[in-house]
Amino acid sequence: MSNWTYNSIRIFTDDLRDDKDQTIARLGPLAGGTTLHFYGWEDRITKVSCYVVGLTDKNALEALTETAASYVLMTPYGSWGSYSLKHASFQLLRAICQTLRPDLSPTSPVFKCDLELYRDI
Amino acid sequence: MTDKILAATVTGITNPIAINVSQSHDSAVSMANIQCITSTLTIGDHVNVNLGYSTGTSKVFSGYVKAIETKTPDGVITITAHDDMTRAVDYFIVSNDPVNGYQFQNITAQALIQTLMEMAGLYSFDLDNTHFTLGVNNAFSVNLVSSYDYSRMIADLIAWMVWCDRNGIITLKNRKPYPMTGTSGQPGDVADSPIATITDTGLFDASYGFNEKDLRNKVAIYGAEGLYKDASSPNSYDPGTGTTYAILPSGYYKAMVLASPLIDDATFAQNACNYNLAMYNKLTYEVPVSAEGNPILEARKVITVTSTKGGISGNWYIFSCEHSWGKGGYTCNMVLRK
Numbered sequence: 001m002s003n004w005t006y007n008s009i010r011i012f013t014d015d016l017r018d019d020k021d022q023t024i025a026r027l028g029p030l031a032g033g034t035t036l037h038f039y040g041w042e043d044r045i046t047k048v049s050c051y052v053v054g055l056t057d058k059n060a061l062e063a064l065t066e067t068a069a070s071y072v073l074m075t076p077y078g079s080w081g082s083y084s085l086k087h088a089s090f091q092l093l094r095a096i097c098q099t100l101r102p103d104l105s106p107t108s109p110v111f112k113c114d115l116e117l118y119r120d121i
Numbered sequence: 122m123t124d125k126i127l128a129a130t131v132t133g134i135t136n137p138i139a140i141n142v143s144q145s146h147d148s149a150v151s152m153a154n155i156q157c158i159t160s161t162l163t164i165g166d167h168v169n170v171n172l173g174y175s176t177g178t179s180k181v182f183s184g185y186v187k188a189i190e191t192k193t194p195d196g197v198i199t200i201t202a203h204d205d206m207t208r209a210v211d212y213f214i215v216s217n218d219p220v221n222g223y224q225f226q227n228i229t230a231q232a233l234i235q236t237l238m239e240m241a242g243l244y245s246f247d248l249d250n251t252h253f254t255l256g257v258n259n260a261f262s263v264n265l266v267s268s269y270d271y272s273r274m275i276a277d278l279i280a281w282m283v284w285c286d287r288n289g290i291i292t293l294k295n296r297k298p299y300p301m302t303g304t305s306g307q308p309g310d311v312a313d314s315p316i317a318t319i320t321d322t323g324l325f326d327a328s329y330g331f332n333e334k335d336l337r338n339k340v341a342i343y344g345a346e347g348l349y350k351d352a353s354s355p356n357s358y359d360p361g362t363g364t365t366y367a368i369l370p371s372g373y374y375k376a377m378v379l380a381s382p383l384i385d386d387a388t389f390a391q392n393a394c395n396y397n398l399a400m401y402n403k404l405t406y407e408v409p410v411s412a413e414g415n416p417i418l419e420a421r422k423v424i425t426v427t428s429t430k431g432g433i434s435g436n437w438y439i440f441s442c443e444h445s446w447g448k449g450g451y452t453c454n455m456v457l458r459k
Contacts, residue, residue, distance in 0.1 A: 025450030027413065030430060032322030035413060037450035038126040 004050065006083070006115065007071035009060050012100055015049040016075075044119040046073065046083060052090070053101040054108040061088055061113070070120035083117035123322075126175035127451055131155055133162040138197065139447030142170060142182045144204075144420040146282070146298050146440045149269055151204040151420075153182045156447075160198050162186050168202050172416045172446050179416035181444050183289050205243060206285035209268035212241035222264025226256040230275050231293055234283060237268040238291050247286075248293040252308040253279050253393075257386045259345060278379055280396040281309070287419060297400050299360065299459050300423045300436045307396055313423035315436055319412050320427045325452065327410040329432045331361060337401035338369060339376040340394045344384030352394035358403040360459045368404060377401065406459045407440075408433050414451030418442050426457070435459065 004013045023039040052058050064071060064085040073080040091112040098110045131137050134157045144151035153170050162168060166186045171178040184204035191198050203210075214237070216222040225233060231248040233255060238246070255261070255275070263271055269283075272293075276283040282296040295301075295309030303312035339353035353376075357368040369375065379397065384390050408426075410433075418424065420442045428434050437457035445452050 023448050025448065027325060027450050027452070029413065030321035030324045030326075030428070033123070035123045035450075036125070037414075038124065039448050039450070040127075 003074070003076045005074045006048075006061070006085075006117075007064060008074075009057050010053070010101070011048070011057075011061075011113065011115075012051040012053075013048055013075075014051065016080075017047045019045040019047070044081070045086075046080065046117045046119065048073070048113075048115040048117065050113050050115065051093075051100060052111045052113045053098055054104050058090055058109075058111055058113075061085070061115070062090075064088075073117060082120050084120050085115060086118050087114075087116035089114045125451075127446065128173055128175050128178050129446055130169075130171045130178060131157075132168040132170075133166060134160045134200070137446075140170060140172065140444070141446070142172070142444040144442055146296075146420055146438075148441075149210050149273070150206045150285070151182060151184065151287070153184065153200075153202045155200045155202070157198050157200070158196060160189075160200060162189065162200055164189065168200075170202075172414065172444055172451065174451070180287055181416050181419070182287055204285045204287070205289040206269060206291070208243055209238055209241040209272065209291075210270075212268045214240060214263055214266055214268060214271070216262075216264045219264070222262035224260050224262055226260035227254060228256060229254050230279060230281075234272045234275060234291075234293055237263070237272050241268040243285075243291050245288075245290045246292075247290050249281075249295065249309045251279055251281060251293070251295075253389060254386070255383045255389075257389070259385050261345075261383055274381065275383070278381060278384065278393050280307075280393070280400045282421070284421065296421055297438075298440055299403075299438045305399060307399070313436070313438075315425040316422045317415060317417055318425040318427055319410075321429055323413040323415075324426075324428065325411040325413070327408055327428070327430065327433055329406075329408050331404050331406040333357075333368060333404055335401060335405050336368065336403060337375050337377040338398070339374040340397045340401065341376060341378045342384060342390045342394050343378060343380040344386075344390050345382045346385065348384060348387065348390055350387065350390040350394050352391070352398040354398065354402055360403060361406055408437060408457040410455050410457060412453045412455065414444060414446060414453050416444070418444075418453045418455065424457070433457075 004011045021042040025037040027035040070082040070084045093110045095110045097106045138156040141154040170182040184202045188201040230251040230253040283293045300313050341351040356365045440458045441456045443454045
């Protein structure tokens with residue numbers, strides 16, 4: 001769970017899911033089976049469930065929804081790619097003492113966070 | 122299952138999102154609507170649209186950009202273009218002699234149409250010999266009318282059609298809105314050769330019907346200086362059965378009138394009546410179909426439909442054709458007539 005960052009903002013990842021779509025029109029003629037028309041594809045959408053500690057990082061992530069820019073999602077396995085932040089949701093957890101970030105105060109708030117990231121080649 | 126990869130090219134645009142090209146027998150111009158994210162086009166640019174699949178594309182449209190609209194916040198640009206005939210549609214003939222206008226006499230219909238189109242800057246032609254001469258006895262003036270409107274009026278008089286093809290060529294032909302057999306005896310009547318065959322494997326849906334909405338069994342002409350001619354018949358042609366019989370109630374005539382000071386010759390007037398009666402005095406069989414996209418399909422051509430579904434097999438005239446290309450696939454929505 002360590003060493004995950006998005007635009008160098010530390011996140012503690014609980015779950016990651018990649019979605020990839022191809023656009024296919026499925027046409028049904030009067031006879032002869034289905035005809036598929038391949039139109040193109042959609043770039044990857046990555047959904048990350050994670051924890052964020054402290055208001056500073058929470059606000060920094062929120063700010064990325066207003067920049068119209070893409071940032072690197074860094075994982076323990078290397079760069080996952082450059083992504084624009086489509087959606088971020090934060091849920092404040094009932095925590096008395098956080099130990100995820102020893103560099104921060106133990107009373108720092110901990111947020112459960114869901115990020116929806118659009119791959120930007 | 123059949124798989125095809127869509128492909129399209131448009132002048133000045135990379136990666137179009139959706140393309141719609143529509144054309145109709147009756148319309149002055151063909152129109153293209155192109156959606157994209159980036160474009161170098163501006164108003165008045167000339168564009169070509171090629172549609173098809175990864176195996177090959179063909180030109181379905183050429184014309185001028187008429188409007189550009191950008192939608193926010195998604196930034197989708199919609200470009201509207203009309204074919205080259207738009208020059209004639211928009212060109213308003215204004216003579217510097219307001220009393221006499223542009224004077225013509227004893228001029229063939231095709232020569233007059235060519236002159237009017239050249240006024241609008243159109244110089245590519247495929248004009249058949251109409252064998253109609255206008256202003257045989259009296260000069261007439263052309264002024265304060267668009268080049269297209271006047272040319273279309275002349276074409277309508279002789280039951281022909283003037284249009285711009287997908288290569289920008291102004292075309293004047295004896296083009297009836299049904300498959301022609303070359304047996305009418307009229308000038309320019311050439312038997313149609315179907316450009317394609319569509320079977321059930323390429324048809325998505327179709328309906329079939331016939332009506333007498335456009336049927337006219339009497340045509341009258343009011344010409345210059347009190348000239349009057351008409352043609353009528355109590356019997357009408359049924360292309361479904363290939364027979365002629367009394368379709369309208371006995372003694373009942375649905376009439377149409379052509380009025381023009383250009384007509385000052387009795388023979389011309391009578392021929393115009395006869396030609397229009399032959400074109401209009403018939404039932405209209407109509408089949409709206411949705412077919413798999415094929416760039417070869419275009420309005421004013423004839424195709425063969427081979428189908429196990431009742432009533433739609435045979436040769437059909439493409440009265441209108443809409444090429445729709447995008448995320449929903451590439452389809453052609455056509456109205457077929459005979």
